[in-house]
Amino acid sequence: MPLLEIKNIHKRYRMKNQNQSLINSLSGIFKKNHSNHPSLHALGGVSFEIQENESVGLVGESGCGKSTLVKAICRLTDINEGEIFLNGVDISAITPNKFGHTSHRSQIQVVFQDSHESLNPRYTAFQCIADPLKNILHIRDKTQLENKINELADMVSFPRELLHRLPHQLSGGQKARINIARAIAVSPRLLILDEPTSALDVSIQAVILKLLVKLRKELNMSYLFVSHDLNVVRMLCDKIIVMYMGKVVETGDAKTLYYKPAHPYTNALISSIPSINKTNRVILDGEISSPIDPDPNVCRFSGRCPKSVNQCQIEQPLLHEISSQHFVACHFVDP
Ligand SMILES: Nc1ncnc2c1ncn2[C@@H]1O[C@H](COP(=O)(O)OP(=O)(O)OP(=O)(O)O)[C@@H](O)[C@H]1O
Numbered sequence: 001m002p003l004l005e006i007k008n009i010h011k012r013y014r015m016k017n018q019n020q021s022l023i024n025s026l027s028g029i030f031k032k033n034h035s036n037h038p039s040l041h042a043l044g045g046v047s048f049e050i051q052e053n054e055s056v057g058l059v060g061e062s063g064c065g066k067s068t069l070v071k072a073i074c075r076l077t078d079i080n081e082g083e084i085f086l087n088g089v090d091i092s093a094i095t096p097n098k099f100g101h102t103s104h105r106s107q108i109q110v111v112f113q114d115s116h117e118s119l120n121p122r123y124t125a126f127q128c129i130a131d132p133l134k135n136i137l138h139i140r141d142k143t144q145l146e147n148k149i150n151e152l153a154d155m156v157s158f159p160r161e162l163l164h165r166l167p168h169q170l171s172g173g174q175k176a177r178i179n180i181a182r183a184i185a186v187s188p189r190l191l192i193l194d195e196p197t198s199a200l201d202v203s204i205q206a207v208i209l210k211l212l213v214k215l216r217k218e219l220n221m222s223y224l225f226v227s228h229d230l231n232v233v234r235m236l237c238d239k240i241i242v243m244y245m246g247k248v249v250e251t252g253d254a255k256t257l258y259y260k261p262a263h264p265y266t267n268a269l270i271s272s273i274p275s276i277n278k279t280n281r282v283i284l285d286g287e288i289s290s291p292i293d294p295d296p297n298v299c300r301f302s303g304r305c306p307k308s309v310n311q312c313q314i315e316q317p318l319l320h321e322i323s324s325q326h327f328v329a330c331h332f333v334d335p
C-alpha cells in the first residue's frame, strides 16, 4: 500500500463576482444565485502516489497549484472533489479543523515556502522547535524537551548557542534549519518541502539540499519536494511530477524525465536550465490560458505549445503510459 495516494483531486477558489456589492445590496430583495460565480481552478483532477521512503519532486511554474496541492495534502484547505489516502485512510474525509487533533497530523509535516513567515516572530529558535514537541507529542518534562531540542539542533547543524535567538536575529539558512528541525521533531513519515530553498542564495541552497539528502537517509522518510527548478529536483528525487495549470502533464522516474522528456512543457522546462554549451533552448511564447473556469475540452497548455493543432482545442489529452511508469498527457506522444 502506498504511503500517500492522491485520487483525482480538484480545488476551485470561488472568484468574487465583479457585481458582488450590487448582489449583496440586492440580496434582501432577490434570492442570491451562487451557481454562476466564476471560479479559479487551482487543481483540476490531480492523481499520484508516494511510496514509503520514496522522494518525489513536484515541479511547475509559479501559480500552477503546487502550494495549493501541499495545503490540500496536509489538510490546511478543503478540496472540492477527490480523495487523499494516508496509509489507506481517507484523510480528505476529515475536516481541516479536526485534522490537527488526529494522530495523522504527526505523520505529515511541511516546511513552507517562506522560512521567515512560517516562524512565530515572538518565539526563540528553542520555542519554535519545542512547539510541535509539546503540542503534538505532548512532551512536558523540561529536561526531556531540552535534550530533544539539542539533539534536533545537532541533526540540522544549527548551533546550540543560537537557540535563544528570535527569528529576526537569524540568517535565512539558519531559519531554514529551524523549520526543518521543527518538521522532523515529530518523526513524520512524509515530509513535504515547499520550495524550502527558494529564498536562499545558491551556496546556502546547496548546503540545505545536502542536509535534506542526509536526513532522508537517517530518518527513512518520504519526501514531496516542491520546486520550480527541475535541476534541483532531479538530484534529490526518485520520481518527478510535472504540473501545468493545475494538471499533471508528465510523471516518471527522475532520470527518464530529465533525459527523455516527452511533454512539450517538460521539454521547455529542461531546456531553460542554464548550461554553458546549450544551443537548443525552447522559448515559450503565445497566450497563457486563463485558470478561471477553463474549457474542459481544451488542453491547458495549447496556447503556448509549439506542437498545438486543432485537436488540442477540442479534446483535452489524458495521462497515458508511454513506457514503464512514464506517463504523459499530450496527443502527440506515442508509446
Ligand atoms: N487562498 C486563495 N484564494 C484564491 N486563489 C488562490 C488562493 N491560493 C492560491 N490561489 C490561486 O491558485 C493558483 C495556484 O496557486 P499556488 O499558490 O498553489 O501556486 P504555486 O504553484 O504554489 O506558485 P508559486 O510557485 O509562485 O509558489 C493561483 O492562480 C493562485 O492565484
Ligand SMILES: [Mg+2]
Binding pocket: 066, 067, 068, 113, 194
Ligand atoms: Mg507555492
